[in-house]
Amino acid sequence: MMESVQRIFALARITLLEAMRQKVLNILILFAVIAVGTSLYFSTLKSDEQIKFLLDFCFGAMTVFGLFIALISTAYMIPNELENRTIYTILAKPVRRSEFIVGKYLGVVALLGVVTLLMSIVFLIVLNVQAQINIASYTQLVEQEGVPELDKRQLITTNTNTVLAQAQDPMILQGILLVYARLCIVAAMAMVISTITTSAIFTVCTTFMFYVIGHMQGYARDVVMDPTEQYGPIQKALLSCIAALIPNMRSFSAIDEMVLGTKVTWDMTFGLLGYSAFYITCAIALASLLFSEREL
Amino acid sequence: MPPANAVEIRGLTKRYRLPWKRKVLVALSPLDLDIRAGEVFGLLGPNGCGKSTTMKLLLGLIKPTAGEARIFGEKVPSLQSRRRMGFLPENPYFYKFLNGDETLRFYGKLSGLGGKALDKRIDELIHLVGLENGRDRPLSAYSKGMLQRIGLAQALLHDPDLLLLDEPTAGVDPMGSRDIRDMILRLRGMGKTVIFSSHLLEQVEEVADRVAIFHLGIKLMEGTLDELLIDRDRTQITAAGLPSDAAGRARTEEALRSQGATSVEFTSSRRSLESLFMDVIAKRKAEARAEDARVAAAATEANSRTSAGDTK
């Protein structure tokens, strides 16, 4: 048991180290950080919309770049191991195939963690810079208007509090956690597909397709559950498969709702994180099973 | 009682379906093979004859179409059997960004070693394979010979009883190849069983106790080198100082025929290119060492002379 953990940890560590050295990934990470950073220059909207815009833009950028990084790092992992022949020396050791898959996946999860953390730090800096700009410009405005001194103080304090409440809302942390969970789900899907194919491009495309289908997944489930729907048995079987195999990405729209100002509770966040953990566990178990049958 | 055989292979078969050609490729025809504990066994044959396939089947990297194999009585593939095997794949590559030490540490962790025991083992192996100069260098800067050495060290980490070396000398220069063969012999001295494959037949002769010759996935013959190579009808005599002119040769031939020889053939003894090469290099190295020693001696002498002059 301890040995098993040690092997998984060694594999995860080497996977993270290797990924951090890949040029493509480094460039993507750099772009991601720059994209989040430059969002500040795009925000020329009405003052109270600015923070909202930043939230929307940055969560979007984190998802898009994170998605690319999750897909590429996972899809090329097994093909690279095969091409470099490192997989032969690794699996010739007393290492289980499942340990290999779990270790590799945890390496990707760690990589995505680093990427999300980097983007989040820049994100939070951007938000707070924007908040300070907003406060400063409002203060200036109030000063020029010639409002009585007492009201002036009151107005400025109220404004500062609202802006800071928006920019330092703990819900942002929930949003970041959900973005991260979503990336981990995508990586788990890619892991399953990469165990049954030799082509990384195929893995990237298929996983992306599943990701998109995942957004319509709720619809598939409704059809399967609803007895009045006029679908043949084949369509129903297909839709059941989709409902069972593809995670429900739609539920992560909580992030978008949050940007629009809807309250997202911690209960809801933990619910989604739990769902993610459950899906990932199933996916990695499936990937291990498929990979143990694979010829190398 | 431990089983006398390190490896027992029964009817092991590997066929590949080639769907695009609608054909079946037999990579290994049903193979029966026993390899005794403590022997060095050579798998010989041209490229594509099934040598690597046999090793990969033993390790469980691929699944047999039929048949089974046991390692020290343990059925393969299994975690238990892999604890007792070390593998050096052909043309090994490792993570290029790790240095020699880190590479061995990684594989050590995979082999279930850790802490002080692992540190000690790494030191031993670096020394055993002669890679002191590669400890801190990234593997991207390694030569083919160095990669082969780190590969061998990696295979030996968990002190396995059986070593599978796939083409260990392929692509390595003669000196490196010599070292690897010496290492195989040293491993045998430590009581290890070694299975290695090669298509370079001359190199096999001096290290293998027994060999099997494969062709197109079929084992053609198997036996000790003596069984396979000694021609009991013919005797080779190597003699120095015999006359080399026609009359002298005639007298020698007559003497041999009087002993019952039916045919006599004269050739000047010819050494192998390898032995020449090793000699030339060894000689040059010895000269260089002598030269170094001479320079060093001269330098100390000069030094002592100047310091003696200083004191005057």
Ligand SMILES: Nc1ncnc2c1ncn2[C@@H]1O[C@H](COP(=O)(O)OP(=O)(O)O)[C@@H](O)[C@H]1O
């Ligand atoms: N994955 C595979 N698919 C189809 N054929 C294969 C595969 N792996 C090996 N072969 C074939 O099996 C035969 C034996 O290969 P191998 O054992 O690697 O030969 P070698 O003796 O050179 O090591 C070769 O003809 C090779 O082309």
Ligand SMILES: [Mg+2]
């Ligand atoms: Mg081969």
